[in-house]
Amino acid sequence: MTRLTRLTMAEARDGLARKDFSATELTEAHIRAVEAARHLNCFVTETPDLALERAKAADARLAKGEGGAMEGLPIAMKDLFCTEGVRTTASSHILENFVPPYESTVSANLKKAGAVMLGKTSLDEFAMGSSNMTSYFGPVENPWKRKDDAGAKLVPGGSSGGSAAAVAARLALGATGTDTGGSIRQPASFCGIVGIKPTYGRCSRWGIIAFASSLDQAGPMARTVRDVSIMLGAMAGHDPKDSTSAPVAVPNFEAALTGDIRGLKVGVPKEYRPQGLSPEIEKLWDDGIAMLKDAGATPVEISLPYTKYALPTYYIVAPAECSSNLARYDGVRYGLRVEGKTLDEMYAKTRAAGFGKEVRRRILVGTYVLSAGYYDAYYAKAQRVRRLIADDFAKAFQTVDAILTPTAPSAAFAIGETDGNPVTMWLNDIFTIPTSLAGLPGLSLPTGLSADGLPLGLQVIGRPFDEETVLKVAEVMEKAAGFTAVPAGLEG
Amino acid sequence: MAYVIQGETGDWELVIGLEVHAQVISKSKLFSGASTLFGGEPNTQVSLVDAAMPGMLPVINEYCIEQAVRTGLGLKAKINLTSVFARKNYFYADLPQGYQISQYEYPIVGEGEVILDMPDGSTRKVGIERLHLEQDAGKSLHDQHPTKSFIDLNRSGVALMEIVSKPDMRSPEEAAAYVTKLRSILRYLGTCDGNMAEGSMRCDANVSVRKAGEPYRTRAEIKNVNSIRFLQQAIEYEARRQVDLYEEGGQVVQETRLFDSTKGETRSMRSKEHAHDYRYFPDPDLLPLMVAQDFVDGIKAGLPELPDEKKERFMGDYGLSSYDAGVLVAEQANADFFEAVGKGRDPKLACNWVMGDFAAAMNRLGRSIDNPPVSAADLGGLIDLIADNTISGRIAKEVFELMVETGKAPAVIVEEKGLRQVTDTGAIEASIDAVLAANGDKVAEYRSGKDKLFGFFVGQVMKATGGKANPALVNEILKKKLG
Numbered sequence: 001m002t003r004l005t006r007l008t009m010a011e012a013r014d015g016l017a018r019k020d021f022s023a024t025e026l027t028e029a030h031i032r033a034v035e036a037a038r039h040l041n042c043f044v045t046e047t048p049d050l051a052l053e054r055a056k057a058a059d060a061r062l063a064k065g066e067g068g069a070m071e072g073l074p075i076a077m078k079d080l081f082c083t084e085g086v087r088t089t090a091s092s093h094i095l096e097n098f099v100p101p102y103e104s105t106v107s108a109n110l111k112k113a114g115a116v117m118l119g120k121t122s123l124d125e126f127a128m129g130s131s132n133m134t135s136y137f138g139p140v141e142n143p144w145k146r147k148d149d150a151g152a153k154l155v156p157g158g159s160s161g162g163s164a165a166a167v168a169a170r171l172a173l174g175a176t177g178t179d180t181g182g183s184i185r186q187p188a189s190f191c192g193i194v195g196i197k198p199t200y201g202r203c204s205r206w207g208i209i210a211f212a213s214s215l216d217q218a219g220p221m222a223r224t225v226r227d228v229s230i231m232l233g234a235m236a237g238h239d240p241k242d243s244t245s246a247p248v249a250v251p252n253f254e255a256a257l258t259g260d261i262r263g264l265k266v267g268v269p270k271e272y273r274p275q276g277l278s279p280e281i282e283k284l285w286d287d288g289i290a291m292l293k294d295a296g297a298t299p300v301e302i303s304l305p306y307t308k309y310a311l312p313t314y315y316i317v318a319p320a321e322c323s324s325n326l327a328r329y330d331g332v333r334y335g336l337r338v339e340g341k342t343l344d345e346m347y348a349k350t351r352a353a354g355f356g357k358e359v360r361r362r363i364l365v366g367t368y369v370l371s372a373g374y375y376d377a378y379y380a381k382a383q384r385v386r387r388l389i390a391d392d393f394a395k396a397f398q399t400v401d402a403i404l405t406p407t408a409p410s411a412a413f414a415i416g417e418t419d420g421n422p423v424t425m426w427l428n429d430i431f432t433i434p435t436s437l438a439g440l441p442g443l444s445l446p447t448g449l450s451a452d453g454l455p456l457g458l459q460v461i462g463r464p465f466d467e468e469t470v471l472k473v474a475e476v477m478e479k480a481a482g483f484t485a486v487p488a489g490l491e492g
Numbered sequence: 493m494a495y496v497i498q499g500e501t502g503d504w505e506l507v508i509g510l511e512v513h514a515q516v517i518s519k520s521k522l523f524s525g526a527s528t529l530f531g532g533e534p535n536t537q538v539s540l541v542d543a544a545m546p547g548m549l550p551v552i553n554e555y556c557i558e559q560a561v562r563t564g565l566g567l568k569a570k571i572n573l574t575s576v577f578a579r580k581n582y583f584y585a586d587l588p589q590g591y592q593i594s595q596y597e598y599p600i601v602g603e604g605e606v607i608l609d610m611p612d613g614s615t616r617k618v619g620i621e622r623l624h625l626e627q628d629a630g631k632s633l634h635d636q637h638p639t640k641s642f643i644d645l646n647r648s649g650v651a652l653m654e655i656v657s658k659p660d661m662r663s664p665e666e667a668a669a670y671v672t673k674l675r676s677i678l679r680y681l682g683t684c685d686g687n688m689a690e691g692s693m694r695c696d697a698n699v700s701v702r703k704a705g706e707p708y709r710t711r712a713e714i715k716n717v718n719s720i721r722f723l724q725q726a727i728e729y730e731a732r733r734q735v736d737l738y739e740e741g742g743q744v745v746q747e748t749r750l751f752d753s754t755k756g757e758t759r760s761m762r763s764k765e766h767a768h769d770y771r772y773f774p775d776p777d778l779l780p781l782m783v784a785q786d787f788v789d790g791i792k793a794g795l796p797e798l799p800d801e802k803k804e805r806f807m808g809d810y811g812l813s814s815y816d817a818g819v820l821v822a823e824q825a826n827a828d829f830f831e832a833v834g835k836g837r838d839p840k841l842a843c844n845w846v847m848g849d850f851a852a853a854m855n856r857l858g859r860s861i862d863n864p865p866v867s868a869a870d871l872g873g874l875i876d877l878i879a880d881n882t883i884s885g886r887i888a889k890e891v892f893e894l895m896v897e898t899g900k901a902p903a904v905i906v907e908e909k910g911l912r913q914v915t916d917t918g919a920i921e922a923s924i925d926a927v928l929a930a931n932g933d934k935v936a937e938y939r940s941g942k943d944k945l946f947g948f949f950v951g952q953v954m955k956a957t958g959g960k961a962n963p964a965l966v967n968e969i970l971k972k973k974l975g
Contacts, residue, residue, distance in 0.1 A: 081547075082546060088546070098546065100546065101540075102540060104547060205547075205549060206547065206548070206549050207547040209546045213776035213777050241551060242551075243550065243552065243777060243778050243779055244777065244778075321776055324590065324591055324773070327589065327590020328544040328588060328590050330583060332585050332588070334545070347583055370771035370772075371771060375772075375773070
């Protein structure tokens, strides 16, 4: 274990600038860490040679003083971002051997900023899940352990579980994630790191394998608020190749971290205290509110009355879009093909073999809700409710500048500990889904530990394209919380 | 005259609505930058978007929107400033995305109209229900390999306009006139080349029959008819089939049928029970399409004179009949040719020549208006020679044929062949005297009241002068001499 992997992204950046170490050394340290942590199963594909090649190029640019915002910083890439010449699987059998001849806009932006890709991280298949257990390449293990039960293997959350576990285990300084209903924030919470889902439209979706187009959004995961600020700046930007990408300028997110939130009003939605909410989570939240107050912000109780409809709405809209988005995996042009006697048989065999159970379930749900005779009752109604949920937030943001909620209803659970009911799993995203439906930025940061010694996260939500306020509030809380715990084996 | 099918139980009326798929003239596809050129090597005009690679996203081609708006304006239709692209979901090997991006609830163009020019010179109005933009699919080739189908994605993603008529047509002829007129308008606008053989214009017909005064009965949809002649045949066959079915006590089922042009019949393709459930929903990859009124106004200001206005002008300014004007304006190039010939000349004479001898020569030689057998200038020159009495109309026909044959200018031919009309009264008188002297018996018969022999004398004089005598002078002098 080398100290280079313990640096934050900002520290590593500054160290490179001071020539304390080279990008190659930094990258080599991370490659060794990746190799040493293979038991966690964070990566679907490791790309050490490519990483070293890029690190050398980064050193050359740094030497000439031409480095980008993330020059020489090793990161992990969720295996949902298409990477030119590097296998991109979406953690699915159907794309097991797919090598794209193109680079997603976000990964290209990171490359342009000088970031060094260490490999492609595992995820729930096609980003559908909250545990990383639906990956075709097997579950990812959370590096955190329960205090008194070191034997239990915990999930890292999902769908960006490989990225979250890799960042928590100090295998990468940061990682890309994508978030459709909580896929950045919930694993960030489970793994004790920071993750932000930016405003829908902030990062280009071009080249990211689609799950639910109206919800999917890329974002950074790292160990500090400053680090996600740096990385978000490199990832974001208008892209004419994505019609839903917003033509807005990318601010200097790091500059927003002023540490001053005096006078800000922070909403505390009463609907996020459902019956049966764990007292641990409730306390975490109350502590968070106290931190804001201490920093001079004003907590304001707000109401988001349509919150209770968010989960059912999401589980109509997202599967509907996924059922259509995944139709292209048909065995005709690329990916897995299982031959059949007829075209229909080929489709059926290919898709039955290629997709896992959760993906098939969502395709079926989505196909059902879009069917003739059901469209109005489900999809059309869900879209109307989605509007109302967005209106709730819009109304709240007339009086508050940010909103604070828990990120997830629990700490990480153990692999195989769930009851097998898919709905139980879906409930993991109860606090993150409303933000996704409204397209708003939401950030999770670790602010405390559970009784079991596992990290717990709080979520800061902001106005559309006001990631700056979200980051500013989060950084103040980060300082106040003083969260210094690390996963098992990384102490000292 | 209303078109009816006489059945055992009485007269049946046809109800026809047409859906025309018109390929938009544009350099690149509706949502990608790939080329739309026809006839490329298979799979050479395919972008990552067209092949539906993972993570690819559609971006609307603004020129295709402009073309759709232009077409809408040409159909005197309402332009919807906000429209929405939706996904039409179904699986097929030549549909890479597993859905077609189309417009469903909110098309870019709403109600409009097309005026039909019927062969008898009358007109009829057919309503347009809507026009929407959508992607074409690729092409499946089933005859390239004994057990496999091949897919060509060159066409995948090319922009189509689906133009849906109201069920306003009542005969196969009206359906044919509708497609003819629609094609003419699209060609004038430059929004579709209307080439049915190459598939850039395809037609589906919704056909039902009913007794006079009844509401609509169940319709059958005949898919992908690729010529106007086949369209008429398909409708005739289908209407008769439905009448027979009803009269045998059967029922028409709502279904899709295919027209077999070799057998001249329609047959069931898939019934409603097997119909696709397309699961339409708004495409989340695309924002609602907004066009500004200024954009629409700009296109409107640049519209060319369309067939209906041109026809009106030809009738008003040139005094042409509705039929003649309708025929001339059907193709813009024909109308332009006519105007070039008629400019500063007698328009009716120009019309007769263009639609008569000229059109006949063009058909005979398999030439087109872009490569005419005689140039507009030469045809105009010929008309000038008639107008200034250099040659007679009869000689002009001879000169015209020589023009076609030799490509020489009419004045040159008249000089070379010595076809200049004889207007010297002395010479004509001499010829007449000779004819009358040689036909004393006929002269006597004429004078005793056999008036129709006048034509005989004219013919003899013309023969004697090699057809060059001015016919009006011959008539005048002959009448005087015969008393």
